[in-house]
Amino acid sequence: MSTAERQNHFINDIIDEDLRKGKNESRVHTRFPPEPNGYLHIGHAKSILLNSGLAEQYKGSFNLRFDDTNPLKEEDEYVDSIIEDVRWLGADWEDRLFFASDYFLQMFECALDLIKKGLAYVDDLTADEIRQYRGTLTEPGKDSPYRSRSVEENTDLFLRMRKGKFANGSKVLRAKIDMTHPNLNMRDPVMYRVLHANHHRTGDAWCIYPMYDWAHGLEDSIEKITHSICTLEFEAHRPLYDWFLNSLDMYHPQQIEFARLNLSFTVMSKRKLLQLVQEGHVQGWDDPRMPTISGLRRRGFTPASIRSFTEKIGVAKRDSMVDMALLEHCIRDELNKTAPRYMAVLNPVKVIIENFPEDKTEWLDAVNNPENPEAGKRRLPFTRELYIEREDFMEEPVKKFYRLSPGREVRLRYAYFLTCKEVVKDASGEIMELICTYDPATKSGNSPDGRKVKATLHWVSAQHSKTVEARLYDRLFSVENPVAEENFLDVLNRDSLKVISNVQVEPALGEINAGETVQFERMGYFIADTVESRSGIPVFNRTVTLKDAWARLLKHTQNTSKQKPAKKKKEVVPEEKGMITIDDFSKIDLRVGRVVEAGLVEGADRLIRLMVDIGEDAPRQIFAGIRSAYQNPAILVGKDVLVVANLKPRKMKFGLSQGMVLAGSGEDRLAVASFLSELQPGDIVR
RNA sequence: UGGGGUGUCGUCAAGUGGCCAAGACACAGGGUUUUGAUCCCUGCAUUCCUAGGUUCGAGUCCUAGCACCCCAGCCA
Numbered sequence: 001m002s003t004a005e006r007q008n009h010f011i012n013d014i015i016d017e018d019l020r021k022g023k024n025e026s027r028v029h030t031r032f033p034p035e036p037n038g039y040l041h042i043g044h045a046k047s048i049l050l051n052s053g054l055a056e057q058y059k060g061s062f063n064l065r066f067d068d069t070n071p072l073k074e075e076d077e078y079v080d081s082i083i084e085d086v087r088w089l090g091a092d093w094e095d096r097l098f099f100a101s102d103y104f105l106q107m108f109e110c111a112l113d114l115i116k117k118g119l120a121y122v123d124d125l126t127a128d129e130i131r132q133y134r135g136t137l138t139e140p141g142k143d144s145p146y147r148s149r150s151v152e153e154n155t156d157l158f159l160r161m162r163k164g165k166f167a168n169g170s171k172v173l174r175a176k177i178d179m180t181h182p183n184l185n186m187r188d189p190v191m192y193r194v195l196h197a198n199h200h201r202t203g204d205a206w207c208i209y210p211m212y213d214w215a216h217g218l219e220d221s222i223e224k225i226t227h228s229i230c231t232l233e234f235e236a237h238r239p240l241y242d243w244f245l246n247s248l249d250m251y252h253p254q255q256i257e258f259a260r261l262n263l264s265f266t267v268m269s270k271r272k273l274l275q276l277v278q279e280g281h282v283q284g285w286d287d288p289r290m291p292t293i294s295g296l297r298r299r300g301f302t303p304a305s306i307r308s309f310t311e312k313i314g315v316a317k318r319d320s321m322v323d324m325a326l327l328e329h330c331i332r333d334e335l336n337k338t339a340p341r342y343m344a345v346l347n348p349v350k351v352i353i354e355n356f357p358e359d360k361t362e363w364l365d366a367v368n369n370p371e372n373p374e375a376g377k378r379r380l381p382f383t384r385e386l387y388i389e390r391e392d393f394m395e396e397p398v399k400k401f402y403r404l405s406p407g408r409e410v411r412l413r414y415a416y417f418l419t420c421k422e423v424v425k426d427a428s429g430e431i432m433e434l435i436c437t438y439d440p441a442t443k444s445g446n447s448p449d450g451r452k453v454k455a456t457l458h459w460v461s462a463q464h465s466k467t468v469e470a471r472l473y474d475r476l477f478s479v480e481n482p483v484a485e486e487n488f489l490d491v492l493n494r495d496s497l498k499v500i501s502n503v504q505v506e507p508a509l510g511e512i513n514a515g516e517t518v519q520f521e522r523m524g525y526f527i528a529d530t531v532e533s534r535s536g537i538p539v540f541n542r543t544v545t546l547k548d549a550w551a552r553l554l555k556h557t558q559n560t561s562k563q564k565p566a567k568k569k570k571e572v573v574p575e576e577k578g579m580i581t582i583d584d585f586s587k588i589d590l591r592v593g594r595v596v597e598a599g600l601v602e603g604a605d606r607l608i609r610l611m612v613d614i615g616e617d618a619p620r621q622i623f624a625g626i627r628s629a630y631q632n633p634a635i636l637v638g639k640d641v642l643v644v645a646n647l648k649p650r651k652m653k654f655g656l657s658q659g660m661v662l663a664g665s666g667e668d669r670l671a672v673a674s675f676l677s678e679l680q681p682g683d684i685v686r
Numbered sequence: 687u688g689g690g691g692u693g694u695c696g697u698c699a700a701g702u703g704g705c706c707a708a709g710a711c712a713c714a715g716g717g718u719u720u721u722g723a724u725c726c727c728u729g730c731a732u733u734c735c736u737a738g739g740u741u742c743g744a745g746u747c748c749u750a751g752c753a754c755c756c757c758a759g760c761c762a
Binding site for chain 1: 690761
């Protein structure tokens with residue numbers, strides 16, 4: 001494939017240094033070691049392209065090796081899909097396709113060797129007991145009672161394990177390291193478990209299977225890998241990787257860890273992807289909404305776009321979440337240069353051109369790809385009846401909408417200027433047809449008088465167009481990080497797939513081959529689905545929309561108009577209309593009060609200090625700004641007034657004001673509301 | 687609270703003691719345009735998790751904190 005360009009990251013630095021020192025005879029040999037228990041996703045693509053890219057860059061080698069050490073989870077179906085995906089991505093393993101299961105015998109012999117060295121033992125503890133003996137993060141573990149078996153006994157037992165003399169789970173082979181090691185992985189890890197199960201490649205040849213930590217370093221060592229690159233979660237396993245190889249005194253590759261890829265608006269764990277498939281939330285591993293390689297391929301992504309993406313995201317050790325927008329950018333960037341353009345109307349509305357002859361078909365030239373002159377031209381039929389996009393017409397155009405509306409003139413791409421004269425609706429008010437006229441002088445879209453038009457619309461001839469189906473895909477999840485939710489299924493994007501069956505496309509599109517990608521002008525990039533297209537009847541998958549400034553503008557105004565009514569509910573109702581509800585009113589504790597004392601306040605020329613009896617043990621002190629109306633406060637004494645009793649007390653420099661006295665005010669008047677009645681202080685007013 | 691990692695713009699990510707802290711995506715503004723696309727221009731971290739320190743000079747070195755991630759499968 002293409003030659004890998006050097007990227008600057010820490011793994012390059014490590015390799016450069018190794019080469020400088022002449023380590024491994026200056027070889028570079030990498031590998032991609034998938035377990036065939038699921039489909040590959042874009043996170044794997046990052047690893048595949050990293051490993052194979054490094055091999056290319058340093059003129060080394062790259063192996064594809066299946067890490068098939070667990071017969072319970074692995075299947076040939078997955079092997080096949082993985083091979084297809086890695087090949088499609090362009091990684092070249094030449095003749096080096098390997099299986100860990102091919103090394104089972106060598107691994108077995110190595111285990112015997114380790115037993116002989118007194119570094120491994122057969123343990124009879126149950127899985128539960130092993131867990132208990134392991135200790136915790138903060139407490140050391142303790143030795144198994146079987147830890148001190150002799151080399152002879154261990155050898156005998158292990159041989160019999162291999163011969164099938166023991167039941168599943170009854171015995172394991174463990175490395176003898178250190179049960180008090182602060183790294184849990186070093187507390188006598190299990191190397192082999194008894195598993196009477198059929199393996200997808202070795203069948204019934206084995207009934208003991210090696211564990212990852214034991215097997216992986218051996219696989220790398222056997223293949224003479226120089227740099228064994230894996231993801232961060234294996235960092236704590238590296239001491240073990242090193243311990244096994246050192247104990248065996250074998251060729252020793254270097255394990256290097258990097259951060260796995262996380263992509264916004266999707267999930268990347270095999271378990272969750274499997275769940276999406278099994279529970280039918282998507283239509284399979286290759287559903288175009290899936291972040292799997294096969295899903296992306298069916299969606300219309302290309303190896304080059306994925307390669308470009310992995311180059312842009314870089315390689316580092318910090319946990320990160322890459323913006324889906326970057327992946328979308330990469331595929332747009334490529335398809336813009338390569339995809340031939342066609343016209344297709346996703347949501348058609350009929351246009352009738354009054355002044356165009358009924359029986360005439362005019363063939364017009366259209367450019368196949370403005371980015372690539374070599375793509376040539378094609379001819380488009382133009383007739384009296386056309387379809388245009390329903391969204392390209394607005395009977396009452398909003399601000400900044402400059403497409404078609406009554407009385408307005410637009411350009412039909414590669415054709416003529418068109419003016420809307422009349423809107424025809426059905427009984428329900430839905431627009432059925434647009435009656436328009438065209439200007440014959442504007443052929444191929446130019447006006448001789450220099451008249452300008454603000455918009456250019458795509459269109460198809462109603463007589464010639466074909467009806468096809470399209471699937472409009474969107475992001476699978478509605479939030480950036482679905483994994484952060486209680487249940488990631490709760491945030492599945494309900495609109496991730498919209499199937500539309502009445503897409504009107506120009507005739508040439510009927511001839512397209514499955515797997516070909518085109519641009520529907522102004523709408524997006526679409527690929528003819530490889531699974532459901534039939535000869536002459538393509539089914540289109542939308543890979544990605546074009547960037548759309550108008551859609552963004554619309555969204556913004558929608559958002560702001562959505563927010564406004566929400567605000568208005570709070571503010572407008574009480575303020576503009578002067579209304580509160582009965583609930584608001586019932587919050588006010590209004591009492592009858594009798595003024596028992598009233599006087600001026602020293603240093604405050606507006607305030608009067610009142611002592612008001614509202615039926616409580618003691619009168620309340622209330623400061624009221626009513627002095628302008630009561631130069632002689634004494635006249636207030638003995639009057640019955642209305643007091644807001646549950647007003648939050650307010651500290652003033654003259655003292656605490658514990659309520660409010662209602663007063664009425666008008667032009668030049670201010671008076672405390674007082675009254676004569678049978679009501680007594682403390683009575684509630686409603 | 688054991689061990690292993692990581693902290694630089696909204697998101698990725700360069701930077702390996704010495705010009706005003708690369709670049710990309712996103713975002714905002716402008717220009718060109720027969721795709722409201724593409725393309726082009728402009729803007730976008732006085733600051734690198736925090737606090738001290740070393741130094742003529744620190745994102746880079748030292749010390750002490752803080753935050754986040756991984757590990758207790760007979761999964762990989």
